[in-house]
Amino acid sequence: MSNPDPISVFRTEAAELLEQIESGLLDLTRSLDDRDRIDAVFRGLHTLKGSGAMFGFDALAAFTHHCETAFDRVRKGDVPATHELVSAVLSAQDHMRALLETPNGDHDAMSATLLDNLHRAVNGGAGAPAPAVAAAAAVSAPAAQAAGGMREWRIRFSLPANAMANGTNPLGLLDEMRDLGECRIVADAAKVPVLAALDPRDIHLAWDVTLRSEKPRSDIEDVFIFVMDDMELEITEIAVEQPAPAPVEAPAAKPAEREAPAAQAVSDSKQAKSAENVRVPAERLDEMMDRVGELVIAQSRLTQLAGTAADLGLRSVSEEIERLSGELRDTMMVLRMMPVASLFSRFRRLVHDLSRETGKEIELVTEGESTEVDKTVIDRLADPLVHLVRNSIDHGLEKPEERIAAGKEPKGKVILSAHQTGGEVIITIKDDGRGINRERVRAKAEASGLIQPGAMLMDQELLQLIFQPGFSTAQTVTNLSGRGVGMDVVKKTVEALRGAIDITSKPGDGSEVSLRIPLTLAIIDGLLVRVGQGCYVIPLSAVEECLELSLEDDLRSRGRSFISLRDSLVPFLRLRELFRTGTEPDPHQKVVVISTGAERVGLVVDQIIGDHQTVIKSMSKLHHDVATFSGATILGDGSVALILDVTHLVAAGQHQEAQLRAAG
Amino acid sequence: MSITLPGDAPLTLPASLTIKNISAVREMILDFMNNNSTAVLDIDEEAQVDLSFVQLVVSARKQAEAGEGRLLLARPAAGDLYDVLKRGGFLDAMTPEAAHFWLHQEKN
Structure with a gap:
């Protein structure tokens, strides 16, 4: 190993x-006098410093x-926590990332600038004292807090097992104890x-x-402030008149408790938390997912063989393996899932910075942070979401005075939410800003030749224009958005994840962008269908129902391509015609009704074969741009079935409906 | 002061004996102890030492005692090693055996 x-x-x-640390700093901006948060930031900085040096x-x-x-001074009440200080440390924290990534880079100039800002923030802009002076001031404070009178303490402690690996230097703790007074320290190696x-x-x-x-008890506890949560610590005050406890003779001996009855013993012992998490490199999970995929394909083949054989024992084993591989697949999926909280948390900083840059007051609300998505989805969605949030703030939200004039609260709101529906996660970015100016969108689209002047467009089609390459309505280019790059990339990224992007906007009330993303990118439950001689997979999460298309209905619907479904007309697509199979229709064709959100469309197929665990394989580079298919899979007999791109097909069906309606 | 060493050559340890490379040092000492009934560790006075190394030597002593082998230091603890022993609380209430091992003090 x-x-x-x-x-x-x-x-x-x-x-x-x-x-x-960043999260703690951002929390602090909401309540600057929150002692717990100040301590948390201080502990984080201290640990980073210690482990960095180590x-x-x-x-x-x-x-x-x-x-x-600086935060030690805040913690000790020497200086107040201010927004300026938090911002200075946030900027400094970005620099720490750079120092972590390129420790040998030339960072001196940036370090000096940031430290100057930091000292100005600490000293209220009254000039920057030398760092050594600041440090000295920080150290001098607790001396004044001595409780008076010499006391004797017995302190027994052991650190969390991973303390050294995490950067805690036990010798530093012991040195701090010595600084408190006359000290006798005995190491206990019994558990080594x-x-x-x-x-x-x-x-x-x-x-x-x-x-x-x-010194008071609190000063002793302060020595362990960074490891207190996970360590075992026992602090016992011994009466001054009492003799000191007998020296520990041998490392193996556990100190006796005999002096405890005479003492005011207060135990701060905390049970060390057992290590419940294992850090696993993401590529190992990917590798394991591939193996599970191969297993599912092999199991599919076994099921097919067992189905054609008369051997009952083989069928029984095949069913057992099918069940087990299904469970393994589900377990594997869960391993790859991460809460979107890890994605959302980074936007707090973004919004904080943009608020300062634009002078807009912004409240970021996050909802559904516990919703879980495949890790790959989270990784790939980060940049598109950054762009969407930037757009909401830059284009959507108004300045405070403009909002007040419009009868709104001066503080604008951006809501970032996630929830799961079926096999999809919907991530929504909503703002209560001015909404999208349709006239400007149209003018821009006409000017750049995206649409003909005066072209009739449905509202959704007009709004979707903002996802066209090179489209931007920003009147001035800022460093936030408005360079005409981004929204088309956002759409492409979402579609590459087999997802879709919707936008709604109400003038004066704000806009909402919804990303519909599949929960997983690796294995899905599919509905296997036959069209002509070929097999295709429809993602089961999109299937609403299956109907039979009788020969009469088929003939009657020619030229209209609509079926009546519980008093509503649903457009349908004949896949046999779409794929140009050149075969005669099956006498008992079926309609598979699929939907994406509120939109529905029927797909006419020759035969529904049944459900199928679908291991998604990417299309070759040659077929990468074929929009109708989102991937391929291998069937039990070794043949390939293409996976239908539901979003594209629904859009095609809706387009067909719109054309027919326009034609009257 | 130095002790009389057995015939075999001591294991010369690297100049850095800290948590950064402590796993490699453990493998080195373990391998050496498996091949020598008396293992002598040569620690340079200039060696960089932290508490993880002292704990490692304490652990190696236990292993030697459990297996009826011997573990010795080629020279008394000095430099960083002595400093860590002192700061880490190994010198207060030190047993005669420990004093002999670390500091080469004669047992009474």
């Missing part, structure tokens, strides 16, 4: 730490030290295993400390 590269592990954990990221450690010092059983990155040592100090 190979151990992971410690530097690589540190980078990953530091990136997570930076996210936590793993040789000296520039990162040195830079982070200044931010930590033999070398063959030792994970050397874990810490198994414990300590027994006798401390004589005038």
Whole structure:
């Protein structure tokens, strides 16, 4: 078994730490005097500094030290938390990312600028003291808080197993204890295993400390503030008159509890949380998903063989394997799922920065953050969502004075929400801004030749023009949006994920963009159908119902291509004609009604074969642009079936309906 | 002060003995102990040491004792190693055996 590269592990954990710090800072902007959040940010900065130094990221450690010092001063009440300070540390935190990614880069000039901003923020713009002065001021504060009178403490502690690997230096903690007063420290090695059983990155040592100090208990607890949650800590005050506990003779001996009855013993012991999570590289999950896919295909073949054989034993085994592979597939899917919270969290920072840049007051509301999506979807959706949120803020939301004049709250709202319906996740970006100016969209589209002047367009068609390449209605180009690149890329990205994008907008009330994305990109439940001689898969999540198309109905519908379904007309497409199979229609054709949201369309097929676990394979480069199909799959007999692109087919059906209606 | 070493050559440890490479150091010592009933560790006075290494040596001592082998230091702890022992609370209340092992002090 190979151990992971410690530097690589540190980078990953530091990136997570930076996210936590950012989240804490953004929370702080809402309540600047929130003590818990101030402590959390301070702890994060301290851990980052310590672990950075331990793993040789000296520039990162040195830079982070200044931010930590600033927050230490806030924590101790020397300076107030202000929006300026939070913004300065947020900017500094971006720089920390750069120092993490390119530790040997030339960062000196940027470091100096950011530190100057930081010191101005700490000192209320009254000039920047030297960092050493700030640090000294931070350290001097607690001395004044001594409770008075010499007391004796017994402190026993052990650290979480991964403390050293996470950057905590136990020697630093012991040094801090010594700073509190006269100290006797005895290491306890009883729990250190033999070398063959030792994970050397874990810490198994414990300590027994006798401390004589005038400092209060809170100062002792402060030593452990960064590891308090996961460690075992027992602090016992011993009466001054009492003799110090007997020295620990041997490392193996567990300190006795005999002096406890005379003491005011308050235990702060916290059970170490067991390691419940395992970090697995994403590519291993992808590899495993591929294997599961191959298994599903092999199982499909076995099912087919068993179906044609008279062997009951073989059928029984085949059914068992089908059940097991289905469960394995479901388990594998769950492993790849991540809550969209990880996607949404980054927008808090974006909105914070854009609010400052544009001078607009913005409230970001996130909903449905626990909704889970395939990891690949989350990775690929990040950039499109950034663009959509930027657009909402830049084009949609008005300035405060404009909003007040329109009878709105001065603070604009952007709602980012996610929810699951069937096999899809709907992610919505909604704002309460001015809405899309249709006249401007039309004028721009006409000017750039996207539509003919005066062309009749349905509202949805007009709005969809903003997703055309090179389209932008921004009157001035800003660094937020309005360069005419982006919205077409957003649409392409969403469609590459087999998703669709809808937009609605009401003048004066705001706009809403909805992304409909399949839950997974790897294996889906499909409905296997035959058209002519070929087999095709329709994603089962899109199927509403199946009907028989009698010969009479077929003949009657010629030229109209509509069926009446519970008093509503549903357009349908004859796949045999669409795919030009050149075969005669089956006498008992079927209509599979599919839908995307509110839109429905029927697909006429020759035969419905049944449900099919569909392992999605990408189309070859040659067929990549064929819009009717979103992929292919391998059937049990080794033949290939194409997977229908539901969104495209529904759009084609709706277009056909619109044409027929226009023709009267 | 130095001790009389057995015939076999000591294991010369690298200059960095910290958590960054502690897994590799463990493999090195474990391998050496498996091939030598008396294992002598040569730690340079200038070596960079942290607590993970001291814990590793404590663990190796336990393994040697459990397997009736011997683990020795080629020279008394000095430099970083001594500093870590002191700061880590290994010198207060040190047993005679530990003092002999780490500091080469004679057992009374």
